[in-house]
Amino acid sequence: MKSEAIFGQVLKNIRKEQKVSQEELAFRSNLDRTYISMLERGIHQPTLNSLLAIAAALDMKAAELVGLVEEQVNLKNGESLE
Known part of the structure; x- marks a missing residue:
């Protein structure tokens, strides 16, 4: 699975966990x-500015x-997180 698809899944999951619509985000x-x-x-794929804005809107750090x-990419690639 490509990293942009994984980013999309992670973003959607976080947005839904926070009960935020796409429109609100x-x-x-x-x-x-x-x-x-x-x-x-x-x-x-998000630009750096978009990534920073989305993370702030979700009340989290971009690095987070x-x-x-990155965790999901590693899991999909079968790599160990250790």
């Missing part, structure tokens, strides 16, 4: 809802968000 991050949708579907994506 877009508003909070000052991004377009369709862009959020494309990120979640793995069509686009990237770390969650």
Whole structure:
């Protein structure tokens, strides 16, 4: 699975856990809802500015968000997290 698809899955999971709609996340991050949708579907990769804005909108650090994506990438690739 490609990293952009994994990022999309992680983003969607976090957004749903926080009970935030795509529209609300877009508003909070000052991004377009369709862009959020494309990120979640793995069509686009976020820019650094978008990543920072999305993380802030989800009340987390960008490094935290990237770390969650990295964990999933490693799991999908069968790598150990140790």
